[in-house]
Amino acid sequence: MESVRYYWHEGEWNVPRILRIIPMPLAQTICQIPIAAGQGDRIVWTKSSTGDFSTKSAWEAIRQASPRRQLLADVWHRSLRPTISVFLWRLFQDRIPVDARMQQKGFSFPSKCQCCEAEETVSHLFIKSAAVQGVWQHFAAIFGLCLCDTGSLTHIVHFWPYSTPFHSDLHIRTLIPFLILWFTWTQWNAAKYRGVPFSTDSIILEVQRHLRTLYAARTLTSTQWKGDLHQAAVMGFIFRQQVPRAPSIVRWQVPSPSWFKLNTDGSSIGNPGLAGAAGIIRDSAGHVHLAYQFTLGTGTSVLAELTVVCRGMELALTHGLAPLVVEVDATTVISLLQSRASGKWEVQHMIMRIVCLQRLLVADVQHVFREANGAADHLAKEAASLQLTRVLHHDDITGSPPRHSLP
Known part of the structure; x- marks a missing residue:
């Protein structure tokens, strides 16, 4: 059996050889597959980003994913201990072994709350009991909230986050209800x-102590208190006011004498979506030597950015426009190229x-701010649309009128 390399010649697919064994429609599909020169043949698993097979990527390919729920995403936030996250997940899935839940499973025993004579249920333990209501009211007063006694755990954990227009990474109005639920559970067990x-005071004390621990470890940041910095000060958390950054002047800079500069940009209408790309090459006097535009069909922004850089450098090589500075405003592309x-x-x-x-080309690839890449950006959007x-x-x-077209 011949290897793939046998059907490849001077950087291109050897179409005559392919047609000897494969009909034309299939051969056309094969010829659209790019070849990585200098690498051995290997089987590529298209469901992973690296091309290597993994059970995770296979599972992601076949599973039926439910819509993302922000509440459950917050539960697994990195600033919460795994023990707390597991507890919250079990709580929201109704898997907490309170008396009422155990009775539903067939266990027969009397049920009594630890602070009153009521039956021990999830709703009573975490929402309705007198001790816990005092905790909710204490923190609600700090944030100026008026809690309605609905008896619904789902309602209260959704009410807190949406009581603020700021939805930062695990905002304090999401974190505090989680901590109240957790320390209610630990104090109930104790x-x-x-x-x-x-008691109310013991739960409040544990919540405040945990917040101070996060604050001391610098995992409780001012971003999480956005819109509530006054409340943070009331609770004893002081954050430095961020000094506004002074604006900087951004403009396109001409290259050094005898050098040329290639500015590129890729644009996709959606990601993935209909993609276009463009570039412009200028000299040290700012004169335009050439510009180019092309479409990529449907693709991702990274593919568009890499393709436009490659096309521009090929055109520069063809027209002898070297040495060359390449400016790209996509930091992902810069990282890929500079790190090899x-x-x-x-x-x-x-x-x-x-x-x-x-x-x-003795080319140097550099990052440029988007504001200084306006010409390439305009050409790319025009090409896509x-x-x-x-x-x-x-x-x-x-x-x-233009005299040349890209193949």
């Missing part, structure tokens, strides 16, 4: 099995080609 008094990382399997061949062109594919030289740009 009362039931160790005889420790179950392999990236996703779909773009490995593109990265290797760009690295090769860098050596030939109007489906343009063309190369423009200096005389084309000044008014005459």
